Amino acid sequence: MTKSNLRKALNYTGSIIALLSVLFVAHRIHVYWAQIPDDTFTLKLLALLMLLAAIYGAANALLASAWRILMKSLGQAIxxxxxxxxxxxxxLAKYVPGNIFQFAGRQLLAMSYGFSGKAIxxxxxxxxxxxxxxxxxFTLWMSPLLYPAFSAVYGLSIFIIMAALIAWGLKWRGHAGLIMVIARYFLFLFISGTxxxxxxxxxxDSWTLTLVQVLPLIGAYVIAWLAGLVTPGSPxxxxxxxxxxxxxLKPFFTEIDIVVAVILSRMTTVVGDCVFYLYSLSLR
Known part of the structure; x- marks a missing residue:
């Protein structure tokens, strides 16, 4: 099998997996929609979602800043x-089936500005x-959800030690710029999980958030986000x-709460991406 055929096969497989996942989520929404209390979608909740969308949209600037540092490290002053x-x-092209069109669009648009196609x-x-x-x-943050004996304190401690060693190694190798890039990616993922x-x-309902739960839940979101990122064909x-x-999260929350939360969070991130798009459009 040639590389081109392999890429197509992976793309089709990822698209099928994404489609089946969408159908699964849609089925759960259909099952639980009638059980959602009428007072769930309050004005207070809508205001919170709009605020979170604005925060998420602003966080996209971290990704753009990280890309600028990468371009500068490749000899492209931008x-x-x-x-x-x-x-x-x-x-926004990441929502087009294929999960590659944001890179293709960036390649073409950046080249139109005169930047090196190879560097892009x-x-x-x-x-x-x-x-x-x-x-x-973030797997270390999520581990307590899968292995309760592995506490969030252990996970965070190992995470900090690993981050410090990686930062020291990059600085020693003369790649201090990559430390700033990784820091921006970490902050973006942390904001997304939050x-x-x-x-x-x-x-x-009836859930008291504790500090011990914060890191594992953020970690679970980031790992789920990561799985979607690396699945070819999934927009x-x-x-x-x-x-x-x-x-x-099913063992820890009622499924109806999880379903509603994941759908509302998806809507929030989409609106946030649109906010960032409109902001970028205003730049000349």
Whole structure:
């Protein structure tokens, strides 16, 4: 099998998995919709969702800033304003089936500004690689959900030690710029997980949020997000993220609360992406 055929096969497989996941989530929504209390969607909740969407939209600037640092490390001097405009105008393409069109759009738009096509392609590869590696670190945060004996304190301690060693290694190797990139990716993922946590907290009844629960729940969201990112053919991880969150959190929350929370969090991130797009569109 040639590389081209393999890529197509992986893309089709990912699309099928995403479609099945969407159907699963849609089925759960259909089953539980009648059970959702009428007073769930209050003005207070809508105001909270709009605030979270604005926060998530602003967090996208971290991704654009990280891409600018990657481009500069590849010899492409690009201003923050230009980087934000290019990144923001092409980011919505991640919702197109295929999960690659945001990179293709960025490649074409950045080349129209006169930047090296080879450097842009390298920056996209580095972005994916570093996002995956950064997101994988949140496995330590999520571990208490799967192994209760592994406490959140242990996970956080190991995470901090690993982060410090990686930062020291990169600085020693002369790649201090990558530390800033990874820090921005970490902050973006942390904000994304916190947005989901806030939505879940506002939906779940009779749940008192404790500090011990915060990190594992954020970690669970990031791991679900990561699975959607690396699944070929899944636009913005649609279906994959929701499916995994339902599976991971089902032992701890009622399924109806999880279903409503994952759908509302998806709506929040979509609106946030649109807010960032409109902001990028306003930059000249």
């Amino acid at each position: 201003s923050g304003r230009t980087a934000t405009r290019i990144y923001g105008l092409t980011q 392609a390298k920056s996209a590869f580095l972005e994916l690689l570093l996002l995956v590696l950064t997101g994988a670190g 947005v989901f946590l806030c939505v879940l907290y506002s939906i779940a 913005a991880g649609v279906g994959i993220r929701e499916f995994l969150l339902i599976l991971m």
